[in-house]
Amino acid sequence: MKSRFALFLIVIAIIAGLPWLITTPYWRGILVLCAMNVLLAMSLNLVLGYTGQLNLGQSAFFAIGAYVSTILIKTYGWNFWVAALAAVIAAGFLGLALAAFAARLRGHYLAIASLGFAVITYQVLLNWEDVTEGVRGIYGILPPVPNTVALFYLVAGIAAAVYLLLDNLVRSPIGDTLRAIREDEVSAASLGVNAAIWKAFAFGLGAGIAGLAGAFYPGFVGTLVPDAFGIIESFTMMAMVIVGGMGTMIGPVIGAVVLTFLPELLRGFGELRLMIYGLALTLVVLFMPGGMVQAWVSLKNRLRA
Amino acid sequence: MSDLLALLTQQTINGVYLGCLYVMVALGLTLIYGVLNQINFAHADFVTVGAFTAFFTATRLATRVLGMPDTAAYLLSLFFALGAGALLGWLVSAAVFAPLRRRGSDELRPLIATIGVSVLLENGQLWLFGPVPYQFDSPLARETIRVGRIFFSAQSALVVAVSLAAIAALYAFMRFTFIGKALRAVAQDRETAGLMGINENLVIALTIVIASALAGMAGALLGPVVVLTPFTGASLIVKAFAIVIIGGFGNMEGTIIAGLLVGIIEAFTVQYLGSGIIDLVVFAMLLAMLVIRPTGLIAERKEENV
Numbered sequence: 001m002k003s004r005f006a007l008f009l010i011v012i013a014i015i016a017g018l019p020w021l022i023t024t025p026y027w028r029g030i031l032v033l034c035a036m037n038v039l040l041a042m043s044l045n046l047v048l049g050y051t052g053q054l055n056l057g058q059s060a061f062f063a064i065g066a067y068v069s070t071i072l073i074k075t076y077g078w079n080f081w082v083a084a085l086a087a088v089i090a091a092g093f094l095g096l097a098l099a100a101f102a103a104r105l106r107g108h109y110l111a112i113a114s115l116g117f118a119v120i121t122y123q124v125l126l127n128w129e130d131v132t133e134g135v136r137g138i139y140g141i142l143p144p145v146p147n148t149v150a151l152f153y154l155v156a157g158i159a160a161a162v163y164l165l166l167d168n169l170v171r172s173p174i175g176d177t178l179r180a181i182r183e184d185e186v187s188a189a190s191l192g193v194n195a196a197i198w199k200a201f202a203f204g205l206g207a208g209i210a211g212l213a214g215a216f217y218p219g220f221v222g223t224l225v226p227d228a229f230g231i232i233e234s235f236t237m238m239a240m241v242i243v244g245g246m247g248t249m250i251g252p253v254i255g256a257v258v259l260t261f262l263p264e265l266l267r268g269f270g271e272l273r274l275m276i277y278g279l280a281l282t283l284v285v286l287f288m289p290g291g292m293v294q295a296w297v298s299l300k301n302r303l304r305a
Numbered sequence: 306m307s308d309l310l311a312l313l314t315q316q317t318i319n320g321v322y323l324g325c326l327y328v329m330v331a332l333g334l335t336l337i338y339g340v341l342n343q344i345n346f347a348h349a350d351f352v353t354v355g356a357f358t359a360f361f362t363a364t365r366l367a368t369r370v371l372g373m374p375d376t377a378a379y380l381l382s383l384f385f386a387l388g389a390g391a392l393l394g395w396l397v398s399a400a401v402f403a404p405l406r407r408r409g410s411d412e413l414r415p416l417i418a419t420i421g422v423s424v425l426l427e428n429g430q431l432w433l434f435g436p437v438p439y440q441f442d443s444p445l446a447r448e449t450i451r452v453g454r455i456f457f458s459a460q461s462a463l464v465v466a467v468s469l470a471a472i473a474a475l476y477a478f479m480r481f482t483f484i485g486k487a488l489r490a491v492a493q494d495r496e497t498a499g500l501m502g503i504n505e506n507l508v509i510a511l512t513i514v515i516a517s518a519l520a521g522m523a524g525a526l527l528g529p530v531v532v533l534t535p536f537t538g539a540s541l542i543v544k545a546f547a548i549v550i551i552g553g554f555g556n557m558e559g560t561i562i563a564g565l566l567v568g569i570i571e572a573f574t575v576q577y578l579g580s581g582i583i584d585l586v587v588f589a590m591l592l593a594m595l596v597i598r599p600t601g602l603i604a605e606r607k608e609e610n611v
Binding site: 278 | 554588
């Protein structure tokens, strides 16, 4: 326990030192993006990795967080933090609603229902122009803190806090319940687990965290258009979770860091970045189902033997 | 004929023609699901590959290199697209589905792996062909056929004719040939079919190849009537899923009915509500179907393994 705490302090120190190592504005921006991706990957991992529910609609909750907070700030003049809280609540409630709706659906049916949910959300953002401005987009959105380094500390700090929260959650009996549902929902139900309620809990919490990431996104980019929240965003989150190692706490964090920086190092254009994501997704599922965490463990075992 | 009746007939014809295209795509998904209980998420991207194959065959290879006349070149391109789809299907079957099946993996991993294939195909084509839409001129799309006050293009007549022929051929294949019988046997019970001496791996691979060939040819039919970009197929995939769910996963007849239904509903939505909300209408149908009758229009007789 003590060594875990020491490790956590070291990680915090590294995060705190990063803006001194990386000084160009462009790469500092990538740092912020990376912290946001870590939040998103963790949010999907709770549903996909720990509860075993293939949710292809996570991009919708990210979108709802972004739009709810921005509209409350720009149109109604709310304070950023109150608006961010509202974004978390709105996304969380929609997550609960999707889970309630999909309570009877499993496997492929859930995947397609959540995909349909993401498409509907995207279409509403595109067509409800009175509120969302549609394709024209919302411009001139300010971040909650004045500079990129402060924004990085803010989002990374929140990501660390969410990590601690989820880490304790998955170690608690609730984590055992979620894993039981993942391994065999029918058996879990026969042991008295109310699977529908716990799946809804995972969906709601995961959606809330994605909504929180969404609250920081518009201020970072400065503009908000529906195209930032297409289905492909759900797939990039999934790639981060799978490549890192789903169903582990550290895996999706590593996956998010690697898949944010790797395409940048390769001087990626948009299509090249996504080609890497697609290829990584397929190859990892085929050859390394446990992701980088599994690869690391088996490498360690081989060195020891 | 009154104005209203003419309008209704016109929109129904447009709907049937759209529906035939959707059926070609959705049938492949449902066929694969029937024998394998798996979803190929990249299925609709095979449509895009088919469309680009047909485009380059019809406008470059056949006309400029072989010097064929326009119409013959386009008809030839249908078969090239069919071949491209079949090849992709074989690749995905051999490289993704077969290894995962050997490892006895759950239902989600093949879906995730094919999502990867889909992302790769879309962005690979974006890299090759760029984001600017291609103008795929089919000689048949320019010719208009007029019956009374009803108009339709020769292209849409060809789409309906080819899809009807493909569906009839597939149906005959499944009903009357030995391999078709083997395929249905594997769909009913894979293990028992294996015990009866059916090479299930071959049957599954063949199913994926047939399904993908249909998707490739659908691309060649679709190319001249839509905006051809690397994401043409991607915009279809969710609609194809909706059709497969409305028709009942793995149910051929249900898929055909649902495909035509969605096509007709789409045509009337465009007429009366505008084209912006087509996806909303189709997905509202999908979600309603999942709540009311998750087994689809025609209930499956197969029992769920628990």
